[in-house]
Amino acid sequence: MRKWIVPLTIVCLITGFLLAFQLKALTDASSVNPMSQKNNNLISIIQNLEQEITGQENQVEKIRQELDTLQQNQQAPGKLNEMQEQLRDMRLWAGLTPVVGNGVIITVDDNKEGLKAKPNDDPNRYIVHYEHILSLVSELKRGGAEAISVNGQRLITTSEIRCVGNVILVNTTRIAPPFEIRAIGSPHNLAEMVTNGELEVMKATNYPISFQAENEVIIPAYKGELQFDLSQVAKED
Amino acid sequence: MRKYRWQAPLTLVFIVLGIFLSLQYQSQNLIGSDLSMQRTENLIAMVRGLSEKRQKLALEIVDLNMHFNSQQNSYLDESKLAENLISDMNKMSFLTGSTTLNGAGLIITIGQSMPILYIDIIDIVNELWAAGAEAITINEVRINGQSVIFYTEDDYSMYITINNTRLEFPVVIKALGEPNNLEKGLTLPGGIIDTLALFKAYPILEKSNSLTMPPVFNQPSHIFLSEYKPPEQTAATEPAKTP
Incomplete structure (x- = not known):
């Protein structure tokens, strides 16, 4: 009569275990609920803002180009001409000009294969984090990079590379894998830095990576805002 | 029949088990870098960041338009041109670090x-x-x-x-x-x-x-880099790569 007790106990135990596991997975990803209406609204707000920002950035780029052409066409007399040259040089260094030159193109991607093989493992060990990109960029700078871009975002002095959740932002712009980092500089020096550093580490942990030296790496200009209104340029005496 | 009384509860338990198993599988697949996988508070932070950026870009467009008009109108007015150049250079100096x-x-x-x-x-x-x-x-x-x-x-x-x-x-x-x-x-x-x-x-x-x-000590010299002039003046030739 009590024959069913043993199998039922076992089944209940398993169910209990799974329940606990399920609960844990839910707390890990607390409030991640793709079906939530609130999140859907937020996502559509984000997408609208991004669309609008892309339009604004194109407009900024266009006016900057027109202004540049205008300044070049206005044959300025002597001293002004010199200043114009100086300004062009500053723009080049600041990252406001599209540039071309010898350099390298690095791509890194999430380790999707690895995660597929071990679906129960922590997925954070398989996705590319902002720290990876930040390290690669620092190494490229150490290797003498003269210009760097990440997925088409030109890095300027005030550029930040960070994450919100698992989303990587560069110049407050969302970028998605695969990540393509372009750098202009001595291909030999750049290669030496990254292949003995972060790229090697990523390769060893099975991230799909590629590294290519090229003669003509093209890096776009910075298209964002330059609103500096909190500090003042000191008057020169 | 008494022998099979455990069948009903056991079936029920297995159904529940099946549901949990599939749920479990689903939640494992829900972690990634896609927007739909992000927490609400992170999405809110992104909205905030983007709104701020939009506002700054709007200001930038106003600035640039004013600057463009002023440049156009000050044609041959040397002092006005100089003024424009200096304000441009001051702005750039935030990025190059060349001024105090x-x-x-x-x-x-x-x-x-x-x-x-x-x-x-x-x-x-x-x-x-x-x-x-x-x-x-x-x-x-x-x-x-x-x-x-x-x-x-x-x-x-x-x-x-x-x-x-x-x-x-x-x-x-x-x-x-x-x-x-x-x-x-x-x-x-x-x-x-x-x-x-x-x-x-x-x-x-x-x-x-x-x-x-203080300003940077010295401006670096560029060896490898030069200005890129697209063959046609279209923005489409640029290798812009955004998600």
């Missing part, structure tokens, strides 16, 4: 005995830019896009270097910007200050109303 700047900001002091790596300095600088810093110096060395924060080692130990010069302790990082925003950027929960505390490093933050940032 004054303003309010934040001072971060990292003492002698704190275990700090070069990557921590990079992180702090990165967070300060993200929090809206307009200029940064590390031990009075102005940081710009070409600045190199790295490390070097000798027989005894490892040193942090700024532009290949050894960084001496105490490390004093100064940032120009809205002091409260800069502080918040570093001290938010789970932020860089929290992370450093795990390694028993406790930088001291101090707001200041008047900071002076």
Whole structure:
């Protein structure tokens, strides 16, 4: 009569275990609920803002180009001409000009294969984090990079590379894998830095990576805002 | 029939088990970098960041249009042209670091005995830019896009270097910007200050109303890079790659 007790106990135990596991997975990803209406609204707000920002950035780029052409066409007399040259040089260094030159193109991607093989493992060990990109960029700078871009975002002095959740932002712009980092500089020096550093580490942990030296790496200009209104340029005496 | 009384409860238990199993599988697949996988608070943070960016871009467009008109109207007016050029150059100097700047900001002091790596300095600088810093110096060395924060080692130990010069302790990082925003950027929960505390490093933050940032010593020379002129003047030829 009590024959069913043993199998039922076992089944209940398993169910209990799974329940606990399920609960844990839910707390890990607390409030991640793709079906939530609130999140859907937020996502559509984000997408609208991004669309609008892309339009604004194109407009900024266009006016900057027109202004540049205008300044070049206005044959300025002597001293002004010199200043114009100086300004062009500053723009080049600041990252406001599209540039071309010898350099390298690095791509890194999430380790999707690895995660597929071990679906129960922590997925954070398989996705590319902002720290990876930040390290690669620092190494490229150490290797003498003269210009760097990440997925088409030109890095300027005030550029930040960070994450919100698992989303990587560069110049407050969302970028998605695969990540393509372009750098202009001595291909030999750049290669030496990254292949003995972060790229090697990523390769060893099975991230799909590629590294290519090229003669003509093209890096776009910075298209964002330059609103500096909190500090003042000191008057020169 | 008495023998099979356990069938009904067991079936029920298996159904529940099946449901949990499939749910479990689903939640495992829901973690990634797609927007739909993000937490609500992160989405809100992104909306906030993007709104701020849109606002700044709108201001930039107004500025640029004004600048364009002024440039167009001041044709042959030498003093007006000079004025425009100087204001342009001043703006660029924030990025090249070629002028002295004054303003309010934040001072971060990292003492002698704190275990700090070069990557921590990079992180702090990165967070300060993200929090809206307009200029940064590390031990009075102005940081710009070409600045190199790295490390070097000798027989005894490892040193942090700024532009290949050894960084001496105490490390004093100064940032120009809205002091409260800069502080918040570093001290938010789970932020860089929290992370450093795990390694028993406790930088001291101090707001200041008047900071002076020296210019960079020398502008670098470009060897490999030159201006890119697209064959056709269309933006489409640029290798822009956004998601």
